[in-house]
Amino acid sequence: MNVIEATQLVKTYNPDTIPVHAVNNVSLDIKKGEFTAIVGPSGSGKTTLLNMIGGLDTPTEGKVIVDGVEIDNLNQSELTDFRMHNIGFVFQSYNLIPVMTARENIEFIMLLQKIDKNARESRSEELMEKMGISETSKRRPSELSGGQQQRVAVARALASKPKFILADEPTANLDSQSTNSLLDIMAKMNEEENVTFVFSTHDQRVIDKAKRVITIVDGKVESDETK
Amino acid sequence: MIFSLSWKNIWRSKRRSLVVIGAIIIGVWALIFMIAFYNSFGAAFSKNAINYEYSHIQIHNPDYLIEPDIFNQIDDEEQIISLLNENPSVISYSGRRKVNGMIASSKTSIGVQIYGVDTRAESETTRLEEQLIDGTYFNKIKRNPVLISAKVADKLRVKVRSKIVITFQDMEGNITSASCRIEGIFDSKSPKINEGVIYLRKSDLNRLVGADGINEFAILLNNSEQIDEMKSTLTSVTANTVRSYKEVAPEFNLMEESSVVTKQLLTVVIMLALLFGIVNTMLMAVLERTKEIGMLRSVGMKKRSVFSMIMIETSLMGLLAGPIGLTFGYLTILWLGSTGLDLSAYSDALKEYGFDSVFYPQIKNSTYPILMSVVMFTAFSGAIYPAIKAIRLNPLEAIRKL
Numbered sequence: 001m002n003v004i005e006a007t008q009l010v011k012t013y014n015p016d017t018i019p020v021h022a023v024n025n026v027s028l029d030i031k032k033g034e035f036t037a038i039v040g041p042s043g044s045g046k047t048t049l050l051n052m053i054g055g056l057d058t059p060t061e062g063k064v065i066v067d068g069v070e071i072d073n074l075n076q077s078e079l080t081d082f083r084m085h086n087i088g089f090v091f092q093s094y095n096l097i098p099v100m101t102a103r104e105n106i107e108f109i110m111l112l113q114k115i116d117k118n119a120r121e122s123r124s125e126e127l128m129e130k131m132g133i134s135e136t137s138k139r140r141p142s143e144l145s146g147g148q149q150q151r152v153a154v155a156r157a158l159a160s161k162p163k164f165i166l167a168d169e170p171t172a173n174l175d176s177q178s179t180n181s182l183l184d185i186m187a188k189m190n191e192e193e194n195v196t197f198v199f200s201t202h203d204q205r206v207i208d209k210a211k212r213v214i215t216i217v218d219g220k221v222e223s224d225e226t227k
Numbered sequence: 228m229i230f231s232l233s234w235k236n237i238w239r240s241k242r243r244s245l246v247v248i249g250a251i252i253i254g255v256w257a258l259i260f261m262i263a264f265y266n267s268f269g270a271a272f273s274k275n276a277i278n279y280e281y282s283h284i285q286i287h288n289p290d291y292l293i294e295p296d297i298f299n300q301i302d303d304e305e306q307i308i309s310l311l312n313e314n315p316s317v318i319s320y321s322g323r324r325k326v327n328g329m330i331a332s333s334k335t336s337i338g339v340q341i342y343g344v345d346t347r348a349e350s351e352t353t354r355l356e357e358q359l360i361d362g363t364y365f366n367k368i369k370r371n372p373v374l375i376s377a378k379v380a381d382k383l384r385v386k387v388r389s390k391i392v393i394t395f396q397d398m399e400g401n402i403t404s405a406s407c408r409i410e411g412i413f414d415s416k417s418p419k420i421n422e423g424v425i426y427l428r429k430s431d432l433n434r435l436v437g438a439d440g441i442n443e444f445a446i447l448l449n450n451s452e453q454i455d456e457m458k459s460t461l462t463s464v465t466a467n468t469v470r471s472y473k474e475v476a477p478e479f480n481l482m483e484e485s486s487v488v489t490k491q492l493l494t495v496v497i498m499l500a501l502l503f504g505i506v507n508t509m510l511m512a513v514l515e516r517t518k519e520i521g522m523l524r525s526v527g528m529k530k531r532s533v534f535s536m537i538m539i540e541t542s543l544m545g546l547l548a549g550p551i552g553l554t555f556g557y558l559t560i561l562w563l564g565s566t567g568l569d570l571s572a573y574s575d576a577l578k579e580y581g582f583d584s585v586f587y588p589q590i591k592n593s594t595y596p597i598l599m600s601v602v603m604f605t606a607f608s609g610a611i612y613p614a615i616k617a618i619r620l621n622p623l624e625a626i627r628k629l
């Protein structure tokens with residue numbers, strides 16, 4: 001079953017002046033349980049593509065269907081709701097809430113989803129355990145290393161039980177050791193919870209760990225290989 | 228949840244929040260002080276006017292109010308006196324013969340109001356004797372003693388024991404003159420009395436005008452609360468016009484009205500300053516959190532919630548600071564209201580307008596909840612623009628910025 005179906009996506013910036021075709025006619029399907037890397041040099045259109053798939057940006061042409069829902073048909077508030085319930089986000093610069101502890105950050109989206117306290121606590125404890133960040137539970141983001149922060153961010157995305165997780169260059173700010181352990185944890189969660197991961201990168205070590213690699217150059221899919 | 232996020236956000240930039248909270252505290256405190264201080268002016272003004280000039284209630288022949296002629300007298304003097312003597316609310320009263328006339332020295336002459344008074348009663352009612360600065364109070368000079376103000380004495384270039392001549396119309400309408408001798412010179416707290424009132428004994432003046440009787444009663448009560456009841460008591464026994472000091476001197480109402488306007492203006496000015504500070508600070512807070520707000524929106528926080536988050540954050544600061552400012556204000560007024568604020572350094576100018584140099588700041592209890600609402604309204608208004616700014620942020624652009 002396809003979690004994501006993107007059909008002939010086009011994103012053109014500055015259509016009236018100097019048009020930039022950041023994404024130029026990309027079609028792709030992502031199935032449940034995939035562990036897929038979107039690969040390409042800087043400026044190739046990875047972020048733009050992920051943003052459209054994640055319902056953060058609207059395509060100039062084409063459509064995105066997530067779990068059977070054509071998200072371009074949703075109004076802004078429905079889309080916000082849709083993102084909350086269906087899509088997990090991991091950002092390059094962690095983007096945790098600085099005034100909350102690691103645990104509160106992990107539970108934040110569950111709070112938005114109005115999940116009750118007991119369920120939240122058991123879920124966040126379970127995730128912290130699995131991801132090896134239990135000891136950080138009461139610490140604020142500023143008291144965590146980059147690797148720990150990014151694991152909290154992944155746990156936050158996982159906690160809300162999304163249909164898939166989008167991670168835009170999640171390891172770009174991490175050293176190689178943190179990069180390895182983050183990828184290992186993502187792979188582990190992919191196996192254990194059967195969560196679909198789509199992440200962009202231009203880091204060869206990360207590419208090596210992906211099960212499917214979609215290469216983008218100049219906004220176009222150049223290759224699509226499943227290992 | 229939004230509530231706890233807002234609360235935590237207040238403390239993420241402690242210094243900035245404390246500046247806002249401090250500004251609200253100081254603003255509220257200063258406002259209370261200014262209002263109370265302003266009130267003390269009004270109170271002092273009324274107090275002086277009552278104690279030295281108008282008393283609480285005055286009675287006149289209704290015709291006298293239209294045409295202040297000597298023959299428009301109070302006809303039921305006895306009846307009123309017996310009522311006043313028995314009523315426990317009355318501290319004292321003075322029945323006055325009043326005529327308009329001229330006072331002349333060898334140098335010059337000026338127009339004055341001549342009051343013929345019962346000397347004891349007048350002093351008990353308007354404290355005339357204690358305001359003497361030279362001479363004596365109707366006990367040395369036998370024939371037509373007169374008291375004049377320092378100001379009038381100055382103009383006429385006369386002093387105690389000088390001879391002056393007063394001229395006025397008698398009961399028949401004939402111009403009459405009489406020579407008098409200055410027994411005392413006073414300096415009244417009432418500018419009007421200083422300007423042109425001179426005092427004779429009532430018996431002397433009545434002999435000169437050729438008829439007994441009075442044109443005015445001035446009645447001093449224990450306090451202003453008794454005015455209404457006393458007025459109705461008097462109205463039931465006399466057909467003459469009974470008026471409170473506020474009716475006698477319309478400047479009181481004018482003053483009260485202008486004081487309300489002034490206090491409202493003060494409030495608006497201070498709250499505008501606060502508003503500016505709040506908008507500025509919260510805008511900074513929002514812009515500083517651009518990326519974070521973008522993230523919140525991305526992961527599914529609704530615009531409404533982001534809006535509320537900023538509104539609650541600001542309101543909480545008002546909710547926190549308001550009562551502290553009110554308490555400071557309350558304590559300050561409690562303290563100054565009993566010790567008084569001595570402005571003797573400026574008292575020369577104040578005295579000119581009939582003020583004492585010690586003021587007692589005061590404020591109605593009902594003002595506090597009003598001020599609290601005003602503060603909350605201000606905090607709320609100040610939050611709206613930053614909150615709108617926060618939801619206008621494009622989440623995409625917000626997270627693209629590293």
Ligand SMILES: Nc1ncnc2c1ncn2[C@@H]1O[C@H](COP(=O)(O)OP(=O)(O)O)[C@@H](O)[C@H]1O
Pocket residue numbers: 013014020021022040041042043044045046047048049
């Ligand atoms: N808001 C924008 N306005 C104009 N051009 C943009 C904007 N965002 C991205 N681009 C351009 O689109 C292209 C793709 O960018 P992006 O999706 O960020 O690539 P990547 O993530 O692979 O580095 C780049 O040429 C970039 O300059």
Ligand SMILES: [Mg+2]
Pocket residue numbers: 046047048168169
């Ligand atoms: Mg990118």
